[in-house]
Structure formats: C-alpha cells, structure tokens
Amino acid sequence: xxxxxxxADRPMVDQRMRLSGLAMIAxxxxxxAIWPIFTTLHGPTSVNEGNELLGFGPELWSAMMEGPSxxxxxxxxxxSRRRFTENATRSARIGLVLSLFGLLIPxxxxxxxxxxxxxxxxxxxxxxxxxxxxxxxxxxxxxxxARRVLVGMGLTQIFAFSWFLVIRPDxxxxxxxxxxxxxVANVLFALGWIVLGGMSxxxxxxxxxxxxxxxxxx
Numbered sequence: 063x064x065x066x067x068x069x070a071d072r073p074m075v076d077q078r079m080r081l082s083g084l085a086m087i088a089x090x091x092x093x094x095a096i097w098p099i100f101t102t103l104h105g106p107t108s109v110n111e112g113n114e115l116l117g118f119g120p121e122l123w124s125a126m127m128e129g130p131s132x133x134x135x136x137x138x139x140x141x142s143r144r145r146f147t148e149n150a151t152r153s154a155r156i157g158l159v160l161s162l163f164g165l166l167i168p169x170x171x172x173x174x175x176x177x178x179x180x181x182x183x184x185x186x187x188x189x190x191x192x193x194x195x196x197x198x199x200x201x202x203x204x205x206x207x208a209r210r211v212l213v214g215m216g217l218t219q220i221f222a223f224s225w226f227l228v229i230r231p232d233x234x235x236x237x238x239x240x241x242x243x244x245x246v247a248n249v250l251f252a253l254g255w256i257v258l259g260g261m262s263x264x265x266x267x268x269x270x271x272x273x274x275x276x277x278x279x280x
Contacts, residue, residue: 157193
C-alpha cells in the first residue's frame, strides 16, 4: 500500500479526491460557458457596449464568470492539498498558499462588486501554480502531465497581468486584444482546471498504481 493511509481510510480519501476534482471541473466549466456571453455583451474592445441578456449586463455576467468559478477552483485545490504537498518540497506548500490567495481574493471580490476584478493578483496565482508543479518529487501523486498543466495555467495568469502592461490600450482595441486576453486568461486557464480535475477523482495512487498518462509511484 502506498500513498494516503490505511485500507479503512480509502473510501474517505477517494470521496474527497472525487469531490475536489469535480469542484475543479465545475469551476472550469462555468468560466468557459459564461465567457462567450460576457464577451459578446461587452464587445471586443475596451468600450463596454452595455448589451444585456436576461436583463443583466456584462458587469453581472463577468462577476458570474469569475466569482463562482474561482471559488470552486480554490475549493478543489484546497481539497487536493494533500495530493500536491505530501511528497513535495517546501516550494509546493508555499505555492499552494499563494495559489489559494490568488483564487479566493478575486473570487470574493468579483461577487462583492458584481463586476470583473482586474487581474492584480494574477502574478501571485501564476507563480503559486508553477511553484506547486516545480516542488513535486518523483514518484509522488502528481503525474508529469499534471505538472505541465499546472505550469501552463500559471503561465496564462502571468500573461494576463503582463498583456495590459506591454501593449497600449489603443493597440489592444485594434488587434482584438481583449478577446485574446479572454481566450488565454479565461478559456485556456479554465480548460487546465478541467483537465487537472479530471485526474483527481480517479484516485489512482491510493491503489498503489499510476494512471495511464503518468508514471506509477515508486
């Protein structure tokens, strides 16, 4: 037996991993589903066109796109904390804390102001996710594919913060820069959570074997 405890503990561990994975998947799915609605109502440029759907404008739809989804991602990550930190370095544990802050604060802020929150903590979140991936030791419960997914999600958030810093607003409007931002910072980021969450519910390592896409534990 390897990994997370005794045979008696298995059902509880499996259930927690499944719920955590489902929370990640749900968070990613909500963000992807609402992004086309928000961007259509808002328009492709920095000018808010103020269109409505079901009586609600882009501000509310943006809050619904990011608020619940970020909180679900945070819940999934917290529920999977043992998976990401048990056989990992201190870097992974610090990264987990940074990531949770980077998810929870903007998640609650979006719901509080009922509008999209600027990506001020995106570098914190991106750095945290990359640190989680970098801090994994070989033979742990995080496959090489999951590590690459974490790094990819981290890079989307670093991109999200730097995109508006390096390109002038008038240029962004000319190149559909806000749509590009949304595809990377929202859609690709959310897709990463769906992939990562899809690995968690299986709880492969709790049975002493690795999944077909990764390496078995030592």
